[in-house]
Amino acid sequence: MHPHCNRCQAELDPSSTSSLCPACAGELSAAADVAALRAFVDGIDAPVLLMQREPRQVVTANTQALRMFGKDLSQTEGHRGGEVFDCVHAFTPAGCGKDVHCESCPIKTAVLDSFATGAPSGEVQSRLTVVKDGASGLRDMQVSTAQAAGLVLLRIDRYDAV
């Protein structure tokens, strides 16, 4: 099976490590501000967070992701990924990615790997303890990550209550 562009579904060169076709990658690189980045991710037919490297936080999210997590942009942009997922370890004093529980977080590892190597990660599974509106629960989460234009696209394929 040939990989396809995450955004426009164009067939990708099988040797490509990008999740985007050259046209979409070019469009992402050319996005001049957050509004343009929002418009870009809204063209992806899956819940997606766009992550930046330093500090590692969410640049923006598409409408499908906001709906999935029940958040608005102000609760998403500039926040850590785990805060958007309501991960219980995101609200410790150390915070998302820095708490002792985060050392083995598969989602964090996948994002870091994509930043470090440019290589995509697929079907990354994690079971999260979440706290939402004072109630705790478990979520089975599956994501994929890929670097594009110096950012990482974090696609959420599952976020199911256990």
Ligand SMILES: [Zn+2]
């Ligand atoms: Zn494309």
